[in-house]
Amino acid sequence: MDTEIIKIILAFMVLINPFSALTLFLDLTRGYSMTNRRKVARIASTTIFITIAFFTIAGETLLKVLGISIGSFQVAGGILVFLIAINMMNGEGNPVKPDQDNFDFEHVHEVIPSTASAVVPLAIPMMIGPGGISTVIIYSSQVSGWLPVTSIIVAGLLISIFCYLCLMAAGRISRFLGDTGLNIMSRIMGMLLAAVAIEIIVSGLRTIFPDLL
Template sequence: MDLALISHFAGALFAIMNPLGNLPVYINAVAGERLGAQRYLALFLSVFIAVALLVFFWSGSGLLHFFGVSLPAFRIAGGILLLLTGIGMVRGQDGKRVEQLAEKVTEESDLEAAEHRFRNLLIPVGVPLFVGPGSIGTVILFAGQASNPTERLGMSAVILGMCLLTFILLLASERIGKLLGPMGLEIAARLMGLILAAIGVQFMLAGLGDVTTGWIDPAALD
């Protein structure tokens, strides 16, 4: 087993998933939700991330090809979603939408509330924030570098470990939210919205660069 390859994969996956950097988005999205529902949401999102990344890891680019979707097209679509989400966060629209959703599920159980909110958070929090073109491209790329089943199993364990870490961070989101306070969360959400919008534009430029065969060089934009 090539431990260096697996360690490089772990570092790359952590950097591209960026669970710490994405935490303000999740905190803003679940603001006002009951603690029990937040725990279910953290579990649902973590399981979804694990399943999605493992599917792409083991199936490779063939799955995208089966649906006739190229990775550049996925980058552009993901970039548009992130851009729209970022603009909404900067303008404070997401906070109003979250309050409206919280009012609708007040009478539901924690599990029902979590299921209701999960359907609204799957996009864009699950996709493309955690499971996006970057993370999908990373798992597909490293899967192709694995020379034997043992290395593939080791990388699968890395994916599960990364999702467990994400789950722990999401569980701690309430404490982090209390630490920051309402004003801190508002500031963090708007700043993260600006960053998300920039990341979305970067994704779109990278996808356009691939589609136009080098007319736009993503490396020159760093």
């Protein structure tokens, strides 16, 4: 597998981080049959894939419509991703994703059907939020041609499948890792994400100031 694709998959894995959504998934699907749990997991994973595919194809066009240069967006997106990484390494989670401690699960059950809760809040923004969407746009804006674009979409498909498998095994993973294990994993992912963020920022600075770097 190409090194660049591995880097994209790593970035998606860390930013989407399905492990951070396990508690939310278990709470949202409490009392559901296995069939309904599978349906929620499938819809959430499909939403993640569609979001990645959409912003891969249309992300650069959106930037042009808004008059935002690719270099500026890379620097801004890299800073956002770096702040997320710092919070993850400090054990504070992702600052641009909802706080599960203050989330009203009962209200969601009352007013949102299971299929809707699979999209919001489980898939968006709990699993793929502003940081993930920004990263998709950044990587897609750096490539041209159908093959690299297809590679990003394939990476999104692989991550979506991984998210589905994690959600279906949510109970076993939560029991196996526990709060301590999930916290350690979050810190490790934060460290990897910080490295990805620095690369994105440097790439953006190269685009804005090609003679300086």
